[in-house]
Structure formats: C-alpha cells, structure tokens
Amino acid sequence: MIKNEKIKASEVYVTGIEGEDLGIMPTAEALKLAKQLKVDLVCTSLLSSPPPCQLIGAGAARQKQQQDAKRDRPAKLKEIRLTASIEDHDYETKQQQARRLLQSGHAVMLVVKTGNTKQSTAARKLLEDLLRDLKADGRPTTGIQVSGKQSMVQLDPLN
Structure with a gap:
C-alpha cells in the first residue's frame, strides 16, 4: 500500500x-x-x-x-477423522465441524479409518453422504481415494 x-x-x-x-x-x-x-x-x-x-x-x-x-492468507488444510461404523449423533457432530471449518475458509480433509476391505465400501458410502450433505459449503478437489486402511476426500470452501 x-x-x-x-x-x-x-x-x-x-x-x-x-x-x-x-x-x-x-x-x-x-x-x-x-x-x-x-x-x-x-x-x-x-x-x-x-x-x-x-x-x-x-x-x-x-x-x-x-x-x-x-x-490474502492461504487457507489451512484441516483433517477430520472418522470411522466407518459411526453413530448418527457422531456423524452430525463431524458434519457440523466440517461445515464450520469450510465456512471459516479452511480446506477440510475427511479421513475414514477402516479395519478391513469390507469396511472400505461403508467408508466410501459415508464419504459420499458427507459430500452430499456439505455440498452447500464446499466442493471436493479430489475424488474419494481408497488406499489400504483408509479412505479420504478433500473439500475446499466455496467462498
């Protein structure tokens, strides 16, 4: 200036x-x-x-x-960890946490830990549900990545 x-x-x-x-x-x-x-x-x-x-x-x-x-400050990447077998209340809590971070301008990495390959389909479904619920606040920068014992997706804020 x-x-x-x-x-x-x-x-x-x-x-x-x-x-x-x-x-x-x-x-x-x-x-x-x-x-x-x-x-x-x-x-x-x-x-x-x-x-x-x-x-x-x-x-x-x-x-x-x-x-x-x-x-002009770059947005920080915040990680939210979940498990494939999550209760409804915990799901709502994590969803609100992700929404709050996205609205404050941070990027969010949603990581679902799985124990075996059977849980990886549940993890994928959980991430798809979260992406659908958070559509108004963020957009995915990557697709859902499944690797070994975890599945993840990154969301960037819309604003």
Whole structure:
C-alpha cells in the first residue's frame, strides 16, 4: 500500500472520503487536499495511468491493510477423522465441524479409518453422504481415494 509522499506519479485519479469522485488532479494538489482534511492519500493500484488514489483516514488505512493481509492468507488444510461404523449423533457432530471449518475458509480433509476391505465400501458410502450433505459449503478437489486402511476426500470452501 503506497500512501502520501511515496506516490511518485505526476497526477492521480482521486476518490474522496465518502467515495465521491474528485477526478484527475496533480499529485501535489491531492496531497495538499489530504493534509487539509487530515487524512491519507492511498494509492489503490499502480497498474493504470493515472493511478487511482483514495482519501482515507489514518486508522481506516491501517485497518484496510490488515484486512487485505488477512484475506490474502492461504487457507489451512484441516483433517477430520472418522470411522466407518459411526453413530448418527457422531456423524452430525463431524458434519457440523466440517461445515464450520469450510465456512471459516479452511480446506477440510475427511479421513475414514477402516479395519478391513469390507469396511472400505461403508467408508466410501459415508464419504459420499458427507459430500452430499456439505455440498452447500464446499466442493471436493479430489475424488474419494481408497488406499489400504483408509479412505479420504478433500473439500475446499466455496467462498
């Protein structure tokens, strides 16, 4: 985030504090206006000419920078472990846990532990049921993978 005297362009496209369009003006004039209003002139993008700048209060600029940093953070992969023979109440609990993680922006790896090959079909059915129930909150990035004594699938959040 480039602000105030660090903006090197000769003229900038300025947007006011309330979002009103102030038009294109020389950078020195825009800085003078920012000082009069006791706010910062913040450049929002360097890709266009003249660069768009916005008049933002000092606290709001810092808060916006923190929000942008938080939004750019990569999502963590959280693992939820289940067993093939799961009770209805436990299924609901794990489903709610996965939904909560997906809604908060995390990717979820659903892992079903199995004891033998007979349970692997039950594990596959359990994962298919979970995928159907969590369709509104996440989408699978991988298919259901069955390997040895476990079956798994990864869900990414929709937002």
